[in-house]
Amino acid sequence: MIYEPPDLDSFQKPSLSVVRALTLPLRLYFPTKSFGLEHIKPHGRYLFVGNHTIYGGLDWPLLIAEVYEKTGLFLRSLADHAHFEVPLWRLYVHRLGVVHGTRKNCTYLMERNEPILVYPGGTREICKRKGEEYRLTWKKRTGFVEMAILHRYAIVPFASVGPDHAYTILWDANDILQSWIGRWLTRTGVVSEYLRGGDVIPPISRGVAFTPCPRPEPFYFSFARPISTAAFRGKLPSAQKVWTFRERVAQAIYKEIERMLAYREQDADRGLVRRWLSEI
DSSP states (O other): OOOOOOOGGGOOOOOHHHHHHHTHHHHHHSOEEEEOGGGOOTTOOEEEEEOOOTTSOSSHHHHHHHHHHHHSOOOEEEEOGGGGGSTTHHHHHHHTTOEEOOHHHHHHHHHTTOOEEEOTTHHHHHSOOTTOTTOOOOTTOOHHHHHHHHTTOEEEEEEEESGGGSOEEEEOHHHHHHSHHHHHHHHTTHHHHHSGGGTTOOOEEEOSTTSSSOOOOOEEEEEOOOBOOGGGTTOOOOHHHHHHHHHHHHHHHHHHHHHHHHHHHHOGGGHHHHHHHTTO
């Protein structure tokens, strides 16, 4: 039976104290720093667009809490339907404002001027391959730009740095597909029918030492200045102009990633223990 999340009309925005309580374990384990939120207006119409990190479940709750506390904006997240198929987890993500990532739901939220969080890389970007740390995997997707233009939303590019350091990938989707199990799954059609050609095969990783426990890395969020879509006046331009705008957003994210990676190396607050754990 497919789980249907509560109707969007019935959602009640949680208080900041509730959000802080829901994210407390993460905040204790992953200390968080944010930069650039002074550019965000409390009542702006924003689509926050950033890089998805490995496994995709560690940083977005902290980002929501950080933005809520610093700006008063409670971000509604567009997510893969798979989040709503996991018992308990689906209740958690719903409480934090997550909805199915469809154009219909995005339109609903934008018509009500809700600030929105989206990761265009989706599941493929969290199922990282070796060497894809802090890399965008957006393929040909431009839908987020089109929605922002049509609804006159400004796009806020942001970077999330830290989570991809919490794990070391041992075997990625390529390794798994080349194994006897992967070859068997390919022959039986499972890979093409259920695993999106291998895009949704998560990597097998290790965290602290050789355990699945993630390293207690500090998380760094950096927000670029909002990029206005006002010049388009709510009308879609040519496909080429949409693509150019998309690439502008991507480059802004990469710039923030580079800044945070450099900051991380010099951050004295990381402490000796966290630095040591990040190396084992």
